Amino acid sequence: MLIGSLVVLVNLIVGGMTGKALALYDFKGKSVLETLFLAPILIPIILLAMGAHLAMIRLDLAGTWVGIAIIHLIPTLPYSIRIMTNGYHQIGRLWLEQSEILGASPVKKLLTIELPLLKPAIRSLVFLVIVISLSQYAITAIIGGGEVLTLALVFFPFLDTADTSVLAAFSLWFALVPLIMYILAETFLSYLPYHGKRWRKHI
Amino acid sequence: MNPHTLELTQAEKQFASNTIFHDLSFHVHQDEVLSIVGPSGSGKTTLLRTIAGLEGLSQGRIILNGKDVTRHKAHHRAISFVFQQPLLFPHMNVWENISYGAKLNKTHSHAKTEDLLRSVDLAGYETAYPFELSGGQKQRVALARSLAIEPSLLLLDEPFSSLDPTLRHGLRYWVRNLLKTKGITAVFVTHDHEEALLMGDRVAVFHEGTFQQIGKPDQIHEYPANPYVARFLGSHIILDDDRYAPLKACYVTTETPADSVLSLSGTADHITYHHGQRLGHLYLPHIHERIVLPIPLHVSPGEEIRINVPREHIQTFSKARYSE
Numbered sequence: 001m002l003i004g005s006l007v008v009l010v011n012l013i014v015g016g017m018t019g020k021a022l023a024l025y026d027f028k029g030k031s032v033l034e035t036l037f038l039a040p041i042l043i044p045i046i047l048l049a050m051g052a053h054l055a056m057i058r059l060d061l062a063g064t065w066v067g068i069a070i071i072h073l074i075p076t077l078p079y080s081i082r083i084m085t086n087g088y089h090q091i092g093r094l095w096l097e098q099s100e101i102l103g104a105s106p107v108k109k110l111l112t113i114e115l116p117l118l119k120p121a122i123r124s125l126v127f128l129v130i131v132i133s134l135s136q137y138a139i140t141a142i143i144g145g146g147e148v149l150t151l152a153l154v155f156f157p158f159l160d161t162a163d164t165s166v167l168a169a170f171s172l173w174f175a176l177v178p179l180i181m182y183i184l185a186e187t188f189l190s191y192l193p194y195h196g197k198r199w200r201k202h203i
Numbered sequence: 204m205n206p207h208t209l210e211l212t213q214a215e216k217q218f219a220s221n222t223i224f225h226d227l228s229f230h231v232h233q234d235e236v237l238s239i240v241g242p243s244g245s246g247k248t249t250l251l252r253t254i255a256g257l258e259g260l261s262q263g264r265i266i267l268n269g270k271d272v273t274r275h276k277a278h279h280r281a282i283s284f285v286f287q288q289p290l291l292f293p294h295m296n297v298w299e300n301i302s303y304g305a306k307l308n309k310t311h312s313h314a315k316t317e318d319l320l321r322s323v324d325l326a327g328y329e330t331a332y333p334f335e336l337s338g339g340q341k342q343r344v345a346l347a348r349s350l351a352i353e354p355s356l357l358l359l360d361e362p363f364s365s366l367d368p369t370l371r372h373g374l375r376y377w378v379r380n381l382l383k384t385k386g387i388t389a390v391f392v393t394h395d396h397e398e399a400l401l402m403g404d405r406v407a408v409f410h411e412g413t414f415q416q417i418g419k420p421d422q423i424h425e426y427p428a429n430p431y432v433a434r435f436l437g438s439h440i441i442l443d444d445d446r447y448a449p450l451k452a453c454y455v456t457t458e459t460p461a462d463s464v465l466s467l468s469g470t471a472d473h474i475t476y477h478h479g480q481r482l483g484h485l486y487l488p489h490i491h492e493r494i495v496l497p498i499p500l501h502v503s504p505g506e507e508i509r510i511n512v513p514r515e516h517i518q519t520f521s522k523a524r525y526s527e
Contacts, residue, residue, distance in 0.1 A: 097257050098290045100277045102304030102352055112303070116294045194295045 003150060004177060005184075006069040007133045008126055011080040014073075015125060016118075019084025024093050034085075041078045048074055049139040056143055063147040071143045072136055076129045083128070087121030116192050126185040130178045151177065207266075208233045208388040209254065209356050214263030216246070216253055223249045224412040227263070231356070236382055236389045237417075238403025240396050240435070241410050247392045250409070251358045254390065255284045268355050283354035285362045289341035291333035297344050298329040304352035311351075319347040322381060339370045346378065350385065357382070357389040363398070375401055396436050400424070408432050425449075426521045433520070440467075440487075440494055440512065445519050452516035455483060455498045455508050464511040471498060471506050485510065 022034060040048065052071055053062060061067035091114065099113045115122070140150050155170050189195070209231040216223040223246040231237045241247050252258040254265060256277035265273045272280050283304075291300050301319055305311035320326050323343040333341060342362055349357055362378070363371040379402050382389055391402045399406050400420040407417040408431070415435075416428040427433035430441045439447045442465075460466050469487040476482065483498035487510060494510075502508055 094286060094288065094290050095292065097277070098284070098286065099292075099303075100257070101255055101282070101284045102348065103278045103307040104304075105278055108307060113292060117292075194292070194299055 003065050003069045003072065004130050004133050004181065006066075007072045007076060008129050008181060008185075010069070010073060011076050011125060011129045012122065014077060015080030015084040018081045019086075020088050020114075022081070022085045023088035024096075037081045038078050040074045045075055046138055046142075049142045053142050062143060063145045065144075067143050068140055068150070071139050072133045074139070075136065076132050079128055079132070080125050083121050083125045084118070087118045091117045112193050115189075116194055119189055119192075122189065123182070123185065126181055127178060130181045134174060134177055206233055206269075207231065208235075208268060209390070210264075210266040211254070212264045212266070214250075214253065214265070215261045216249055216258065217261045222412055224409075227413060229407065229414060229417060231388055231390060233388055234386045235404045236379070236387075236391055236402060238399035238406045239390060239392045239409050240399035240406060241394065241408060242435075243394050245409055246412055247394075247409055248360055251284065251360050251390065251392055254356075255282050255358055256280045257284075281352075281355040282358060283349035283352055283356070284358045285342075285345050285349050285360065287361045287364050289333070289338075289345040289365075291336075291341055291344055291348075293333050296330050296332050297325065297336070300333070300344055301348045301351050304348060308352055310353055315351065319351055322350075322385075323347045338366050339374055342366065342374065346381070350387070355388065357387050359389060359391045361393050364393075378402070408435060410435070426518075429520050434492075437495070440490075440510070441492055442490060442512075442517065446517055447520065448512045448516045448518065450494060450496060453496060453510055453512050455485070455496055455502065455510055457499075457502065457506070457508055459509065460511045464513050465517065467510045467512070469508055469510055471502050471504055471508050474498070474502075474504055483508070 018037065022030065022037075049071060052074070056062040056067045056071070059067075061070065095113055095117070096109060099109045104112060134151055136150075137156055141156075144150070151170075151173055155174075158166055158170065161167065207230040211230070212228050214227040215225045227250070229237075239247050239250070249258060253260050256272070256275060256279075260273060263273075264271055267280060267282065291297075292303065295303065297320070298316060302311050302316045305315065317326075320329065323346060325340060325343060325347070328336070328340070328344075333344075336344065342365075346362070359378075363374055366374065375398060381387075391399070393399050393402070400423075403420065405417060406420050406423050408415040408423065410431055416423055416432045423432065424436060424438060427436065427439060427447065430444060430447070433439040433441050433447050438450055440450055440453055441447050448465075455471075467487050467489060469485045471483040472486050472493075473484040474481060475484065480497045481500065482495050483502060484493065484495055485498075485508065486493050496510065498508070
């Protein structure tokens with residue numbers, strides 16, 4: 001849960017900032033950068049984990065939950081960047097400029113315009129990232145070295161079991177964690193200003 | 204004369220090697236509406252964006268109320284901007300949209316928002332969301348939202364361009380009255396010369412990155428500075444680079460007239476009706492000009508005609524670009 005929360009948080013921040021830059025700014029080498037951001041999901045993750053493992057050992061992060069959270073960014077960030085790029089594409093530049101003209105500082109603009117309008121993207125991101133993070137067995141085992149236990153690691157030895165009650169228990173756990181994350185995300189989003197009347201909104 | 208609210212001196216804007224405008228100097232008096240008119244793509248919007256602080260100037264200075272704001276960010280300038288689209292925040296209702304900026308700069312009051320809602324004829328729509336409003340209503344909310352922050356200067360970038368012609372005509376008068384009633388200093392940008400003459404206390408004709416002429420509507424209309432201004436306003440016949448004659452002095456015949464008039468041959472390409480008059484769309488091959496003039500009933504499309512210009516009405520271009 002802790003690893004999942006950290007992965008979601010980093011994905012929101014990095015994915016949001018990268019997505020904003022890709023959607024709203026023009027710069028040299030933008031298309032190359034976009035392709036590079038997608039690269040981690042085009043290369044076999046085991047291959048990346050092997051190389052990352054050596055780096056983690058040098059950095060003393062192997063076998064720690066922070067190390068696992070970092071390695072979980074590899075299969076999740078490309079999706080987050082894509083989701084947030086699309087989210088910012090839909091908002092466009094003009095609404096943000098309009099709020100700036102009306103006196104909004106960058107922080108106010110983020111809280112009153114960007115985050116409320118990015119709600120659908122944030123919901124998708126949270127769900128997708130937590131589900132991907134939960135499902136990582138191989139890279140968690142490599143980087144964690146069996147010292148840090150995640151749901152996938154606990155579940156793995158029971159893969160060949162025919163015990164329906166064990167499977168049901170694991171299924172429930174796997175459903176429960178994304179649900180808790182969703183509730184947490186919704187609670188955070190409900191604290192944003194200007195959430196209006198849900199049933200009348202067409203965004 | 205009122206003091207200057209806005210003053211631009213030797214402003215220049217470049218995107219890479221492309222110069223959008225250069226050596227631009229002008230001012231806007233307090234409580235004045237300046238219309239900037241020019242063809243699409245001439246850089247009018249970029250000029251407004253630099254004044255608002257959404258784009259930086261490549262050179263020059265922007266003075267607002269005597270203070271140099273050239274390096275100030277948009278949210279630190281007392282300038283409001285109404286874009287071509289209303290850009291109402293979709294997650295806020297009308298009340299929240301209007302009070303948004305005022306809350307940020309801590310000038311919000313219930314009475315002010317209510318007063319603005321009444322001013323834009325939208326009392327009763329407080330809880331409506333943008334998707335529930337028509338195009339005209341949205342643009343009026345956008346205007347109220349811009350006025351709520353009590354800006355020193357209001358910039359309007361073709362605010363009626365997304366509206367249908369009937370609504371557009373009605374809204375022009377309404378906005379002009381509102382600006383004058385509330386004593387708002389504004390810069391209004393449009394590509395429609397009729398709209399520019401109607402909205403502005405002064406009109407600036409913008410072309411090729413510079414002002415071709417700035418002056419009062421009557422002045423610009425009567426004494427265009429150069430062939431471009433005369434052609435843009437469409438009220439004159441341009442005889443050559445130095446001379447023109449007002450269309451109101453010209454008349455169409457089918458016979459050769461007396462020597463006291465300059466007679467030009469042409470053809471009546473099309474005939475239309477406007478303001479109760481039968482108008483001929485005429486082509487004059489010798490001076491390569493197309494003009495529109497009232498024509499006699501017996502002239503039919505495709506017929507050879509003569510456009511007669513009394514010599515005493517022929518004038519030379521004033522060349523004076525700036526006048527108060």
